[in-house]
Amino acid sequence: MWLPRCEPYICGNVGSGTVRELSQWVEYCNFDGVSPMADLRRKNGRAAPWKVRFWGIGNENYNSGDGKMTPEFYADNYRRYASYARNYGDSRLYKIACGPGNDDYNWTRVLMEKAGGQMNGLALHQNTGGAGRNSATDFSEKEWFITLGNICHFTERVHKHGAVMDEFDPDRKVALVVDEWGMWYDVEPGTNPGFLYQQNSLRDALAAGIHFNVFNNYAERVRMANISQTINVLQSVILTEGPRMVLTPTYHAFDMYKVHHDAVKLPVYVESEMAGQGGTIPIISASASMDDENRIHLSVTNIDPTCEQELKVELRGVTLSPSVAVSGKIITSERIQDHNTFEDGNKVSLGEFTSAALSGSVLRVVLPAKSLVTLELG
DSSP: OOOOOOOOEEEEOOSSSOHHHHHHHHHHHHOOSSSHHHHHHHHTTOOSOOOOOEEEEOSOTTTTSSOOOOHHHHHHHHHHHHHHSOOBTTBOOEEEEOOOSTTOHHHHHHHHHHHGGGOSEEEEEEEESOTTSOOSSSOOHHHHHHHHHHHHHHHHHHHHHHHHHHHHOTTOOSEEEEEEEEEOOOOOTTSOGGGTOOOOBHHHHHHHHHHHHHHHHTTTTEEEEEESOSBSSSSOSEEEETTEEEEOHHHHHHHHHGGGTTOEEEOOOOOOOEETTTTOEESEEEEEEEOTTOOEEEEEEEOOSSOOEEEEEEOOSOOOOTTOOEEEEEEOOSSTTOBOOSSOTTSSOEEEOOOEEEETTEEEEEEOSSEEEEEEEO
């Protein structure tokens, strides 16, 4: 049985904090010897070090985070702070530099050129929707396309930042770390604006699927991806109210995509019709993998809110048994605004999908409107 394993990821203060402060935090968490910080940890009730592996050196230093810095200034500071974030014993730090804001490819270039040799990862944030943009559940078809179109642009962003990183790191030793991604809408009426509590609709399940497809397709470079929040904040997987709990559409998207975990990426080439204003948004996104039992999993999103899509999938370079079975899971609902509540927690959930048939090396799929599907061949 597969069991999830979680590790902490601590982000150091490179705006108003000092080099000494970050160094002491690492020592407090990881040193097993005798020192002021290790002794303080023991005094506070923890004898053994936590051996925290993942350390961010600053957060959003380009803008709203630590300092509104230029890339050159931050690169110099990263080198200083990272130098004093030391390894203790067998605790080897995985140091993650603050990456660019959106399309700032110059930031990536400067950081890779000046500090690429001192980092394990470069962070990239993808918060879509924007506070004050629209409601999480009361939105139009036009807003549906605008929001999902912004996520589709994320594919281009990952590709271009990765290409800049390739110039300085052709062996791809430095990971592109998408350590904040997710949807950001207005808070729910009547809730504290500072708590960022928002609902979660079918749109967010599709949004998660598109993100997952990007992460899967760029797995050689994207080696960490963390949804911004998990419970009751922004695009959560779980909402709670006192003793009550509801699983969001995003939760079911995570559940659907777990079949790709620890699998081998299969290359996917997609030819898709376009939608949205100006016809600039691909209707279909997809990713695929093969697990250790040689089962192929193909995940596909259809963002068209009204029309099904008939897909022809050519499986090249793969030998399949004539008796191979095709099964699937789907997330969809009657309305694009549908969401789960404490009174109706299964409005949007996982269902069985049977509209796929395999003939030789060609898989034909009828993909319903506004849906997310994962197929298994094996």
